Amino acid sequence: MRELTYRxxxxxxxxxxxxxxxxxxxxxxxxxxxxxxxxxxxxxQEAFGEERVxxxxxxxAGIAGACVGAALTGMRPVGDMQFSDFILLSMEQLVLQAxxxxxxxxxxxxxxxxxxxxxxxxxxxxAQHSGSYENWFVGVPGLKVVMPxxxxxxxxxxxxxxDDDNPVMFFEHKLLYNTKGDVPAEPYRIPLGQTHRxxxxxxxxxxxxxxxxxxALEAAETLAQEGIELEIFDPRTLRPFDDGPIIKSVxxxxxxxxxxxxxxxxxxGGEVAARIAGSEAFxxxxxxxxxxxxxxxxxxxxxxxxxxAVPQVESIVTEGRKLARNEY
Amino acid sequence: MPVPVYLxxxxxxxxxxxxxxxxxxxxxxxxxxxxxxxxxxxxxxMEIEAPADGTLAGVQYPVxxxxxxxxxxxxxxxxxxxxxxxxxxxxxxxxKSGATDxxxxxxxxxxxxxxxxxxxxxxxxTGPGGRITRRDVETAxxxxxxxxxxxxxxxxxxxxxxxxxxxxSGSGPRGRVQGTDVQAxxxxxxxxxxxxxxxxxxxxxxxxxxxxxxAARMQHSSQTAPHIFVEVQVDGSRIEQLRSAIKARGERLxxxxxxxxxxxxxLQRHPRLNATLEDDVLSLWPKPHIGVAVALDDxxxxxxxxxxxxxxxxxxxxxxxxxxxxxxxGSLRPDDxxxxxxxxxxxxxxxxxRFTAIINPPQVxxxxxxxxxxxxxxxxxxxxxxxxxMNLVLSVDHRAADGADAAxxxxxxKAVLEEPDLMLW
Numbered sequence: 001m002r003e004l005t006y007r008x009x010x011x012x013x014x015x016x017x018x019x020x021x022x023x024x025x026x027x028x029x030x031x032x033x034x035x036x037x038x039x040x041x042x043x044x045q046e047a048f049g050e051e052r053v054x055x056x057x058x059x060x061a062g063i064a065g066a067c068v069g070a071a072l073t074g075m076r077p078v079g080d081m082q083f084s085d086f087i088l089l090s091m092e093q094l095v096l097q098a099x100x101x102x103x104x105x106x107x108x109x110x111x112x113x114x115x116x117x118x119x120x121x122x123x124x125x126x127a128q129h130s131g132s133y134e135n136w137f138v139g140v141p142g143l144k145v146v147m148p149x150x151x152x153x154x155x156x157x158x159x160x161x162x163d164d165d166n167p168v169m170f171f172e173h174k175l176l177y178n179t180k181g182d183v184p185a186e187p188y189r190i191p192l193g194q195t196h197r198x199x200x201x202x203x204x205x206x207x208x209x210x211x212x213x214x215x216a217l218e219a220a221e222t223l224a225q226e227g228i229e230l231e232i233f234d235p236r237t238l239r240p241f242d243d244g245p246i247i248k249s250v251x252x253x254x255x256x257x258x259x260x261x262x263x264x265x266x267x268x269g270g271e272v273a274a275r276i277a278g279s280e281a282f283x284x285x286x287x288x289x290x291x292x293x294x295x296x297x298x299x300x301x302x303x304x305x306x307x308x309a310v311p312q313v314e315s316i317v318t319e320g321r322k323l324a325r326n327e328y
Numbered sequence: 329m330p331v332p333v334y335l336x337x338x339x340x341x342x343x344x345x346x347x348x349x350x351x352x353x354x355x356x357x358x359x360x361x362x363x364x365x366x367x368x369x370x371x372x373x374m375e376i377e378a379p380a381d382g383t384l385a386g387v388q389y390p391v392x393x394x395x396x397x398x399x400x401x402x403x404x405x406x407x408x409x410x411x412x413x414x415x416x417x418x419x420x421x422x423x424k425s426g427a428t429d430x431x432x433x434x435x436x437x438x439x440x441x442x443x444x445x446x447x448x449x450x451x452x453x454t455g456p457g458g459r460i461t462r463r464d465v466e467t468a469x470x471x472x473x474x475x476x477x478x479x480x481x482x483x484x485x486x487x488x489x490x491x492x493x494x495x496x497s498g499s500g501p502r503g504r505v506q507g508t509d510v511q512a513x514x515x516x517x518x519x520x521x522x523x524x525x526x527x528x529x530x531x532x533x534x535x536x537x538x539x540x541x542x543a544a545r546m547q548h549s550s551q552t553a554p555h556i557f558v559e560v561q562v563d564g565s566r567i568e569q570l571r572s573a574i575k576a577r578g579e580r581l582x583x584x585x586x587x588x589x590x591x592x593x594x595l596q597r598h599p600r601l602n603a604t605l606e607d608d609v610l611s612l613w614p615k616p617h618i619g620v621a622v623a624l625d626d627x628x629x630x631x632x633x634x635x636x637x638x639x640x641x642x643x644x645x646x647x648x649x650x651x652x653x654x655x656x657x658g659s660l661r662p663d664d665x666x667x668x669x670x671x672x673x674x675x676x677x678x679x680x681x682r683f684t685a686i687i688n689p690p691q692v693x694x695x696x697x698x699x700x701x702x703x704x705x706x707x708x709x710x711x712x713x714x715x716x717x718m719n720l721v722l723s724v725d726h727r728a729a730d731g732a733d734a735a736x737x738x739x740x741x742k743a744v745l746e747e748p749d750l751m752l753w
Contacts, residue, residue: 254507283483284481
């Protein structure tokens with residue numbers, strides 16, 4: 001099959017959605033002439049014109065507000081936050097308005113908007129441009145939260161997100177943009193709310209999101225040489241969260257490692273751990289449920305410290321090994 | 329400096345002792361080696377000796393107090409010392425931490441050891457340079473009584489296989505029992521069972537459908553109806569004659585059909601047993617509706633001959649045959665099973681001499697019939713004569729009727745079976 005980068009897969013999804021539906025448009029900072037900070041929208045303004053690929057001033061609340069208003073009136077906007085960190089400026093529009101309107105208007109309104117959110121660390125962009133804020137949205141009824149971990153998922157999930165009539169927070173990872181994978185040329189959709197088992201194994205259930213999925217897969221290769229098998233799950237959608245396959249797996253392995261980049265405390269991994277502990281899988285646990293996540297610091301600028309601040313392949317190997325060897 | 333008197337740790341498993349009596353009172357002179365205190369523990373009573381010459385002072389625990397092992401219980405003052413020289417209570421309570429070099433214990437570990445009264449010289453340090461860490465102290469803490477460290481999986485397996493967790497040595501951290509430890513024990517146990525030649529695996533049948541219904545109804549009856557059993561022996565000579573006569577006509581009369589007819593006749597005279605009992609209400613029915621237990625491949629079913637008194641013997645035979653055939657082919661209608669007031673269970677065809685049956689609720693009586701066997705019975709001249717004999721056992725719900733009721737019914741039943749002409753009466 002044809003290989004595309006995660007970046008190209010996202011661009012293709014946007015292009016195909018815009019070709020198929022004239023109500024789909026893009027709005028954000030530097031997404032037109034410049035092709036966006038990470039090159040996702042390169043060439044799209046030339047292809048679809050300035051009315052459908054709209055450059056805005058530096059006003060994230062304005063972008064979000066325009067998206068909410070346009071969605072209310074029947075458009076399908078795709079906002080671009082340049083860096084997901086800046087989503088904090090548009091919280092009111094998204095959390096107080098977009099997430100609640102359908103409910104408060106008795107179902108008479110729908111808000112089919114997508115907010116594209118390039119996030120994560122690893123580029124030396126320091127504390128204000130490297131955040132992982134997905135967990136800020138998973139507790140908001142009315143929103144959906146999506147985190148693609150591969151090029152294939154990026155295209156299929158973005159097309160599904162654009163189709164969805166609810167506001168969708170779409171968290172991309174900057175380090176994934178250049179990663180390659182098989183991507184079908186035709187449009188396809190990956191249903192939101194389906195956990196994906198990316199590797200089968202017997203000893204430790206690993207739940208990983210975004211870039212941690214590929215790190216977990218790499219760690220699994222190392223551990224496999226020691227006879228330790230990781231079974232890796234990618235929720236793909238954090239809200240709604242499909243915990244069924246994970247609970248089933250824990251009943252088999254009895255051991256869980258949850259890997260995510262956001263700061264450990266208050267992160268999505270806590271939700272995963274609680275779901276497992278509160279499920280029928282509890283009676284099958286052979287070790288405490290472990291989390292491996294971001295350190296409790298603002299993201300350091302030093303590349304050395306930045307590397308240490310989030311889970312890496314080596315730390316997943318170490319944790320997986322300790323769990324499998326009954327050291328917890 | 330005052331010399332502490334310790335309750336020593338008698339052996340590694342010794343956790344605490346109770347002060348039995350103080351042999352020396354405070355202020356009294358002691359010599360090194362004198363017994364000063366008697367303590368008890370699970371295993372032995374021990375005397376604690378004075379560690380030095382001097383005066384006993386600063387007794388820390390009264391008689392009856394439970395004292396953790398390796399704890400200071402008193403002091404011996406040297407000449408010239410007074411109680412003012414005794415360490416302050418806060419310092420007296422902790423274990424003999426002075427015995428361990430302070431620099432090789434982490435502050436947290438020391439605090440926990442003091443709080444939990446763990447003697448630090450009994451703890452092995454695993455930190456840098458043998459430093460005692462928090463974890464080391466926590467590992468040394470005795471598990472709370474009655475608590476076993478075990479994973480949820482281990483607890484589940486222990487529950488499922490009825491294995492006490494207390495007896496399993498855990499392979500997990502700090503001796504935690506893992507599910508795999510329990511599983512290993514279970515596997516071992518099962519391997520031992522199969523080696524001993526006992527059967528490996530039973531055929532497992534889940535109780536479903538009819539079997540389940542029978543189980544529920546019979547358990548209910550057996551547990552709620554107090555059964556009494558009354559037995560009679562019937563001389564079957566006239567029955568045999570009657571059956572032969574009918575056979576000579578090219579027709580057939582079964583013992584079951586005859587029992588139905590005879591019971592109908594007797595029940596009309598004893599309505600107390602032609603009854604149902606539900607919620608403290610005993611209903612006596614005007615007509616006998618007699619159920620006949622029919623054995624199937626897996627289970628049994630009891631179709632009912634309604635108003636059996638109205639049938640001739642021949643009609644009874646036809647009805648019994650029809651119901652039995654339809655029971656075996658599974659084509660009984662709900663009506664055929666409803667409304668019974670009495671049941672007959674005949675195992676005569678299986679060469680059974682006698683048996684007892686469980687009452688079919690809400691009925692209050694069931695008749696169990698054995699085979700017709702030839703036996704020597706004394707005649708009116710007390711001479712042995714060979715005659716066909718059948719045993720009938722009547723089960724009666726003692727809540728509804730008494731032994732005398734059963735006896736009177738059986739007397740009439742015996743009479744009509746020994747003299748079938750009475751059926752015409």
